[in-house]
Amino acid sequence: xxxxxxxxxxxxxxxxVEKEFGGERRDEPPIKVVDKVSMDIAEGEFIVYLGPSxxxxxxLLRIVGGLESASSGEVVLSGEKVRGxxxxxxxxxxxxxxxxxxxxxxNIKFGTRxxxxxxKKEKLEIxxxxxDLVGLGSYADFYVNRISGGMRQRVAIxxxxxxxxxxxxxxxxxxxxxxxxxxxxxxxLLEICRVEKKAAIFVTHDVEEAVFLADRAFMxxxxxxxxxxxxxxxxELGPERDSRTKExxxxxxxxxxxRDLMRRQxxxxxxxxxx
Amino acid sequence: MVDAxxxxxxxxxxxxxxxxxxxxxxxxxxxxxxxxxxxALFIAVWYSIxxxxxxxxxxxxxxxxVVQTMLRLLTEAHFLNDIWVSVARVWGAFLLSALFAVxxxxxxxxxxxxxxxxxxxxxxxxxLPVPALVPLLIIWFGIGxxxxxxxxxxxxxxxxxxxxxxxxxxxxREFVESGFTLGAKPNQITRDIxxxxxxxxxxxxxxxxxxxxxxxxxxxxxxxxKSGIGHYIxxxxxxxxxxxxxxxxxxxxxxxxxxxQAIRAWHRRHFRYL
Ligand SMILES: Nc1ncnc2c1ncn2[C@@H]1O[C@H](COP(=O)(O)OP(=O)(O)OP(=O)(O)O)[C@@H](O)[C@H]1O
Ligand SMILES: [Mg+2]
Numbered sequence: 001x002x003x004x005x006x007x008x009x010x011x012x013x014x015x016x017v018e019k020e021f022g023g024e025r026r027d028e029p030p031i032k033v034v035d036k037v038s039m040d041i042a043e044g045e046f047i048v049y050l051g052p053s054x055x056x057x058x059x060l061l062r063i064v065g066g067l068e069s070a071s072s073g074e075v076v077l078s079g080e081k082v083r084g085x086x087x088x089x090x091x092x093x094x095x096x097x098x099x100x101x102x103x104x105x106x107n108i109k110f111g112t113r114x115x116x117x118x119x120k121k122e123k124l125e126i127x128x129x130x131x132d133l134v135g136l137g138s139y140a141d142f143y144v145n146r147i148s149g150g151m152r153q154r155v156a157i158x159x160x161x162x163x164x165x166x167x168x169x170x171x172x173x174x175x176x177x178x179x180x181x182x183x184x185x186x187x188x189l190l191e192i193c194r195v196e197k198k199a200a201i202f203v204t205h206d207v208e209e210a211v212f213l214a215d216r217a218f219m220x221x222x223x224x225x226x227x228x229x230x231x232x233x234x235x236e237l238g239p240e241r242d243s244r245t246k247e248x249x250x251x252x253x254x255x256x257x258x259r260d261l262m263r264r265q266x267x268x269x270x271x272x273x274x275x
Numbered sequence: 276m277v278d279a280x281x282x283x284x285x286x287x288x289x290x291x292x293x294x295x296x297x298x299x300x301x302x303x304x305x306x307x308x309x310x311x312x313x314x315a316l317f318i319a320v321w322y323s324i325x326x327x328x329x330x331x332x333x334x335x336x337x338x339x340x341v342v343q344t345m346l347r348l349l350t351e352a353h354f355l356n357d358i359w360v361s362v363a364r365v366w367g368a369f370l371l372s373a374l375f376a377v378x379x380x381x382x383x384x385x386x387x388x389x390x391x392x393x394x395x396x397x398x399x400x401x402x403l404p405v406p407a408l409v410p411l412l413i414i415w416f417g418i419g420x421x422x423x424x425x426x427x428x429x430x431x432x433x434x435x436x437x438x439x440x441x442x443x444x445x446x447x448r449e450f451v452e453s454g455f456t457l458g459a460k461p462n463q464i465t466r467d468i469x470x471x472x473x474x475x476x477x478x479x480x481x482x483x484x485x486x487x488x489x490x491x492x493x494x495x496x497x498x499x500x501k502s503g504i505g506h507y508i509x510x511x512x513x514x515x516x517x518x519x520x521x522x523x524x525x526x527x528x529x530x531x532x533x534x535x536q537a538i539r540a541w542h543r544r545h546f547r548y549l
Binding site: 066 | 447450452456459467468546547549
């Protein structure tokens with residue numbers, strides 16, 4: 001990508017993306033899941049998606065990752081239209097997607113398998129680096145179904161990082177973890193993204209997690225997902241976060257604001273479903 | 276001392292309770308003992324039926340006689356040759372069947388076009404009873420080895436293809452999608468993710484298919500053959516040599532059991548992560 005292009009185009013552009021499911025059968029009307037969503041994401045930016053359950057966050061994330069095609073609109077990554085999944089768009093799934101026939105280390109190493117930019121020796125070094133980073137150094141030789149669910153999720157994250165994607169797409173990756181591990185991994189993740197200047201889109205239900213991680217957060221409506229509010233968190237909280245961030249006053253403000261938004265969405269969802 | 280025996284009694288009670296409990300925990304040693312006990316009971320009933328004269332020995336020889344006959348036959352070259360011939364036919368046809376079924380089955384799961392083209396044919400042929408095909412296959416292939424292989428292949432290939440397709444389809448979608456986002460191309464996903472992920476159930480299905488081969492080989496050998504265990508059993512029937520007939524059947528059972536156990540043991544050792 002040339003410098004001239006970089007200044008003109010954002011790193012990632014989501015333009016008027018819409019998604020409808022179904023409609024192939026006549027008795028089944030199509031369901032609109034994503035409705036005209038647009039956003040620009042800069043290089044190294046950490047984006048968080050928030051919204052009521054079932055609103056279409058996973059669907060939008062999958063469209064960005066190329067795993068689902070948009071019904072209309074487009075996603076452009078570094079000036080190139082997204083047409084399918086590849087190594088530039090790393091995905092961490094909601095469910096455990098690590099491979100049971102491989103050990104923890106082999107799973108992480110699988111992330112480097114199709115990289116052509118590095119040699120055999122580096123692949124192993126990188127795998128070991130990420131193994132330690134997610135705190136699984138002493139579990140290297142365990143099969144992944146011999147470790148806990150939270151550990152499996154860390155394996156999946158490490159595997160994706162080892163594949164060196166341009167952008168990290170994460171669908172509630174810490175949903176199944178206990179509070180301590182969760183906080184530890186949140187800090188690790190921010191550190192990794194900062195050091196490697198990696199952009200990320202992170203889906204979560206947890207308001208504190210959202211505010212702590214995000215440079216910018218997007219609040220979506222109930223289905224079909226539209227952007228209700230874009231919350232610029234970096235400008236209030238600053239780009240640097242650590243364990244004390246959560247005690248600052250601006251963190252409280254932001255958290256309460258986002259929580260109110262979430263509650264209002266949930267209430268609207270209930271009202272509309274009880275009618 | 277009193278405590279220890281009390282503990283043993285309690286453990287025995289607990290074991291009994293878990294054996295009769297609905298979906299209770301299984302205990303390897305108890306299972307083994309029960310299996311042996313049931314087998315012993317079976318033999319005892321057999322003996323009593325013959326010794327009380329309920330069934331004449333001409334039709335139902337004593338278990339001891341059958342075992343003796345079998346042991347004698349196992350030292351005779353013609354019988355060993357029959358075993359060898361049948362084993363070779365079964366394995367030859369089985370491997371040939373697997374050689375086609377595994378790639379085609381995976382292909383059917385990977386590409387809708389292939390599935391749409393092949394599924395109706397496969398489903399149709401799968402429902403044709405194999406014995407009904409034997410006369411036709413003999414017309415086509417004669418009574419030599421080719422027709423035996425053809426019968427076994429027809430009897431297993433079409434079933435196996437669908438089993439393989441199912442195995443491949445059952446792989447979690449996230450596995451395949453992870454592969455794509457890690458940079459794998461479709462054929463790399465098939466080789467590096469699909470195959471290892473489905474291998475345990477594939478091996479199970481191959482083991483079951485091998486069992487069917489033994490059913491069809493006997494059918495084929497009884498209808499038209501000059502050798503093989505099926506042919507041996509059928510020719511002994513003519514002289515009402517019941518112990519020989521039963522020995523032949525017993526040998527098939529033993530071979531089947533040993534193969535099955537060997538594959539299971541390999542499965543356990545190879546797929547330790549399960
Ligand atoms: N392949 C599909 N076919 C039909 N409908 C689908 C499909 N995938 C998702 N949907 C529907 O789209 C809607 C949005 O689903 P999605 O998984 O994107 O929600 P989500 O916001 O990620 O929810 P959650 O927070 O619970 O994970 C749901 O109502 C779901 O039923
Ligand atoms: Mg979701």
